[in-house]
Amino acid sequence: MVRSPCCEKMGLKKGPWTPEEDQILINYINLYGHGNWRALPKQAGLLRCGKSCRLRWTNYLRPDIKRGNFTQQEEETIIKLHQMLGNRWSAIAARLPGRTDNEIKNVWHTHLKKRITQNYATPQLRNYTAVNRQSYGGDIPAAAGEESAAQSYKFTTFHSMQSCGSASSPPHCSSESSSVATAENGELSTNNLPEADDSFWMEVLANDQIAMVGSQQGFVGEIYQGQFGNLTMEQPVNETMDFWYNIFARGGELSELKEIL
DNA sequence: AATTGTCCCAACCGCGCTCCA
């Protein structure tokens, strides 16, 4: 496929938009809409490429854009959605009315990512999970007309987990799986969070069978023992790692998990 | 007051997807 030349090569303007350009774009879209972004700048009399116009409109000029700082609730929603959806900024933005994917991406990289990273590092992890135990209680608004995030996940059963402890147990099953202590109330203690690496999560995701690796035995064992039912999710490794860390560290219930999703 | 460093965000880049002729 032959790509169209970039703006610069076509002699079009790049860089920050002037108020005059903004006004031209707003006036044109208010009058004619934006059916064809490629043709729009020429018809509107702008020395910009269509792509630049679309970006300016969707990220800044749209009348329904909410300006200003993100509220704490919005930030918590972003954190929650990011754990579920990963870097799917547009999907996250669809659940935050008035916020753009670009804006959310920026706030994630400048604020939220650092916060999460710091809190994942033990012992701060406990603080993070404690915070999220509260914040996860809220509703996640579904995007209008869009398949819910929940529907985009496919749940499968850990068949092999059922066989752990039996004569046919896979090699990775071990009676040590119960060695991870739970709190007296039955919740998993965050003191016992596993040191999970990518290979572990790859195993979790690869099949509808669970494989346990070394120190992860306890972690998986707890799932098998009914903390969450026998559930896993098909999604990229990194997202799942975050997801499981969060859900599991909070000692969540299956019903809660379903509600979140 | 001048310089340097850091943060933040608007805008750009390039890839991949969908649509359509």
Place this chain on the structure above:
DNA sequence: TTGGAGCGCGGTTGGGACAAT
């Protein structure tokens, strides 16, 4: 079925604003 056109997405960057020295 193929390939061009258009669009949307996520990653990256340039440069202004502000803080620290």
